[in-house]
Amino acid sequence: MKLNTQVILALIVILGIMTASGVTILLQLDKLADPIQNQIPKSIEDLAEKSSKDGYAQLIRYYDEILTQSARNYAFTQDKKWEERYRESEPKLIEVLDKAIDAGDDLEKDFFSQVDEANTALVEMEYAALDLVNAGKASEAIDILESQEYWDYKNFYLDGLNDYVSNRGVQYEQAIETSTATLDDLSKTTQVLMTDSRNAFYFSIPLILVTLLIIAYLVHRTIIKPIRKLKDAANSIGTGKFDTNVVVGGNDEIYDLSQSFNEMSKYLQKYQEEIIRRTLAEERSRDLEKIEVEKDEFVAMISHELKSPLTPIKIYTSILKKQKVFGKLNQKQIDSVNGIDFNTFRLENLIDDLLDFQRLETGRMIFKKEKFSVNEILDESVKEYQMMAEEKNIQITSKMDEEITIFSDKKHIEQVLDNLARNSIDFVPKDTGTIQIFAEKKDNDVLFTIKDNGKGILKEKQKKLFTRFYQADTSLTRKHGGTGLGLSICKGIVEGLGGKIWLESTFGKGTNVYFTIPIGEIQ
Amino acid sequence: MKILIVDDDIELTKAVETALTSYDHDVLSANDSREGLELIKEKNYDLIFLDLAMPEFSGVDIINYLVKKGTIKEKKIVIFTASAINDTQLKNLIDLGAHSFLRKPVDIDAILDKIEEVGSS
Numbered sequence: 001m002k003l004n005t006q007v008i009l010a011l012i013v014i015l016g017i018m019t020a021s022g023v024t025i026l027l028q029l030d031k032l033a034d035p036i037q038n039q040i041p042k043s044i045e046d047l048a049e050k051s052s053k054d055g056y057a058q059l060i061r062y063y064d065e066i067l068t069q070s071a072r073n074y075a076f077t078q079d080k081k082w083e084e085r086y087r088e089s090e091p092k093l094i095e096v097l098d099k100a101i102d103a104g105d106d107l108e109k110d111f112f113s114q115v116d117e118a119n120t121a122l123v124e125m126e127y128a129a130l131d132l133v134n135a136g137k138a139s140e141a142i143d144i145l146e147s148q149e150y151w152d153y154k155n156f157y158l159d160g161l162n163d164y165v166s167n168r169g170v171q172y173e174q175a176i177e178t179s180t181a182t183l184d185d186l187s188k189t190t191q192v193l194m195t196d197s198r199n200a201f202y203f204s205i206p207l208i209l210v211t212l213l214i215i216a217y218l219v220h221r222t223i224i225k226p227i228r229k230l231k232d233a234a235n236s237i238g239t240g241k242f243d244t245n246v247v248v249g250g251n252d253e254i255y256d257l258s259q260s261f262n263e264m265s266k267y268l269q270k271y272q273e274e275i276i277r278r279t280l281a282e283e284r285s286r287d288l289e290k291i292e293v294e295k296d297e298f299v300a301m302i303s304h305e306l307k308s309p310l311t312p313i314k315i316y317t318s319i320l321k322k323q324k325v326f327g328k329l330n331q332k333q334i335d336s337v338n339g340i341d342f343n344t345f346r347l348e349n350l351i352d353d354l355l356d357f358q359r360l361e362t363g364r365m366i367f368k369k370e371k372f373s374v375n376e377i378l379d380e381s382v383k384e385y386q387m388m389a390e391e392k393n394i395q396i397t398s399k400m401d402e403e404i405t406i407f408s409d410k411k412h413i414e415q416v417l418d419n420l421a422r423n424s425i426d427f428v429p430k431d432t433g434t435i436q437i438f439a440e441k442k443d444n445d446v447l448f449t450i451k452d453n454g455k456g457i458l459k460e461k462q463k464k465l466f467t468r469f470y471q472a473d474t475s476l477t478r479k480h481g482g483t484g485l486g487l488s489i490c491k492g493i494v495e496g497l498g499g500k501i502w503l504e505s506t507f508g509k510g511t512n513v514y515f516t517i518p519i520g521e522i523q
Numbered sequence: 524m525k526i527l528i529v530d531d532d533i534e535l536t537k538a539v540e541t542a543l544t545s546y547d548h549d550v551l552s553a554n555d556s557r558e559g560l561e562l563i564k565e566k567n568y569d570l571i572f573l574d575l576a577m578p579e580f581s582g583v584d585i586i587n588y589l590v591k592k593g594t595i596k597e598k599k600i601v602i603f604t605a606s607a608i609n610d611t612q613l614k615n616l617i618d619l620g621a622h623s624f625l626r627k628p629v630d631i632d633a634i635l636d637k638i639e640e641v642g643s644s
Contacts, residue, residue, distance in 0.1 A: 307605055310628035312538035318630035325545045348628060366609060 003252050006222070010215045014208060021204035028193035035186040043179035050172045053108070056100035057165050060115065063093035064122075064157065071126040075133050075141040083130055090123060111164040118157035125150050226254040230261055242269035299358045303351050310348055317341045353485045356415075360492030367409040367496060369520065374404040374439050374446055381417050382437065388425055394433030396425070404439060404446055407520030408497055416490045420450045420513050423486065427454030427511070445499065445516040453510040462505060466491045490515070524642060525567075528552045529559030529582070530574035530603060535627075539572070542631050548638070556580045560588065563598065570641045572603040572625070586616055595620030599641055603627065 066089045074082035097119065101112045125144055132141035144150060226248040236244040244265050248258035319325055320337045329337065359365040378398040389396040417437070424435045438449040457465065466487050494501040498518045505511040526548050528536050536552035543550045551568075553559035556577045563571065563585065575582035582602065589595040602616060602624035613624050622644070625637055 304605060307628060308532050309534060312532075312534045314628050314630040315538040315542050315634070318632060319542045319545065322631070325542075344628075368610070 013211050017204050017207050021200040024200040025197045028196045031189050039182040043182050046175045050175050054168055059096045063089050071129055072145055075129055075138055075145055078133055111160050114160040115157055118153045121153045237265055242272050296362050303355045306351050313344050356489050357485045369408050370410055371407050372410045375400050377414055378437055378439055385421055393431045394428055396435040398437040400439050406446055408517050412493045416493050419486045419490050424450055424452040428452050445518050448515050450513045456507040456509050456511055457505040458507050524569040525549045526570045527562055527568040528572040531577045560585055570599050573600050575604045575608055590619050601625055
């Protein structure tokens with residue numbers, strides 16, 4: 001589950017709990033609405049109504065008393081003001097009675113009707129008494145007012161009122177009881193409401209706490225723990241352990257992060273390995289370069305040092321060979337001196353080859369170009385080998401169809417020709433050997449060819465021939481003092497002068513060695 | 524002839540001495556440049572074989588000294604060198620007044636020829 005989904009879920013849960021407790025409290029509050037809005041005002045109204053009816057009873061009693069007293073006082077005193085008062089008050093009593101009958105319930109109507117009936121009888125009697133007084137018959141009037149009938153009505157009337165009043169009392173009591181009960185109910189409801197709200201509050205708090213704990217645990221498990229793991233892993237990578245891997249479960253962003261992290265550490269590891277590999281390779285190549293330089297210096301130094309003893313040896317052997325200075329030598333002594341001389345020559349050649357090779361390898365070979373005739377150097381080299389050719393009874397000739405002059409390094413071209421010619425002399429058979437040297441113009445080059453009828457070179461050996469230290473026939477090395485560097489030196493010189501060297505050979509038939517030298521700019 | 528050979532290779536000077544005394548030459552040798560310079564300053568020779576590469580100071584330094592003294596021509600210096608020095612450098616030294624050069628390794632004939640060449644010049 002994604003983290004935002006988790007957060008939204010947690011919020012929904014908390015919101016749900018809070019809503020539930022809120023709704024519970026609202027529902028409880030709702031219970032208060034009815035008593036407050038309806039029941040209490042109603043009972044108050046009830047009470048007010050009941051008390052207004054009591055007022056009627058009091059007024060009726062009051063006016064009744066006024067009427068009785070006024071009638072009696074008039075009968076006794078014949079004072080007109082009492083008659084007046086009576087006549088004023090009588091309609092008021094009727095009015096109050098009518099109101100009381102209107103307002104009252106059935107039972108109360110009965111009471112008031114009874115009162116009204118008695119009242120009507122009493123009023124009739126009292127008006128009769130008033131009339132008698134006015135007729136001057138006051139004693140008769142007093143008789144009426146003190147008659148049994150009058151007092152019966154009076155009692156009947158008062159009984160009715162008393163009944164009413166006592167009934168009112170009962171009802172009033174009931175109304176108060178009802179109000180009290182309503183208020184009690186309200187108080188109870190409030191109590192319940194408070195308890196319920198408190199309960200809801202007490203209930204929701206642990207629920208929210210538990211939810212928060214669960215969320216905290218989940219946050220710990222799904223965020224904090226993996227982040228700690230990632231932190232540790234990052235520290236580990238920081239110390240150079242690029243093979244650090246983080247294992248995080250789930251399917252959220254932290255998991256994605258851990259995957260990216262692992263990917264990163266994988267790349268870092270690869271990168272580190274690559275850097276180590278490169279550093280090692282660089283070190284190795286630096287070492288090799290250093291070794292190469294040291295080797296070159298060593299070869300140069302050792303060649304020079306090896307050359308030093310050659311001069312004294314040559315001086316001693318040459319003077320010995322003269323015989324006239326140090327005296328005559330016998331044949332064995334002559335042979336020995338000749339042997340020393342030849343081996344000195346071998347050694348000198350070896351050292352020269354080594355020096356040439358080292359110069360070519362390090363690019364320190366100096367080529368000095370000059371204008372010269374190719375025909376001349378070919379003639380000279382053939383002349384030089386004539387003695388050797390005669391010894392071996394072989395033919396060595398040169399052939400050129402035209403005069404060729406080139407601008408190149410004469411000394412080094414002679415060295416190449418010398419090397420190749422000597423090789424051929426070594427390889428051709430005694431008595432039947434022939435060596436031909438040609439030179440001809442080919443575009444901007446001179447193509448030299450050294451052709452012999454020697455035993456030839458096997459195909460697989462041909463390619464290696466120009467690589468250093470390779471010799472097709474190692475036995476010749478001992479015999480002729482070769483280093484195996486000859487052909488690679490030739491290759492180095494020819495290429496250094498801008499030409500190419502190659503050979504064609506058929507095993508058992510002979511070898512053609514070719515090389516080209518650019519004619520160069522001739523003024 | 525009166526010949527001086529200056530070369531740090533004792534074996535070489537010994538061989539040249541042995542060979543040339545047999546040909547009745549008066550040979551003196553010095554095996555370091557300081558001794559060589561002293562001998563050059565001290566006496567006159569018909570020919571001086573001078574090695575170039577020597578410790579302390581070289582044959583080139585000796586030539587330069589003689590150039591300064593203005594006696595280079597009369598000293599008949601034959602540069603006796605191994606292949607470490609190139610032709611251009613040799614040519615410069617001859618332009619300065621050295622007589623000629625001889626490349627090692629040499630045999631007695633080359634030395635005798637050179638002596639004859641200098642003697643006849």
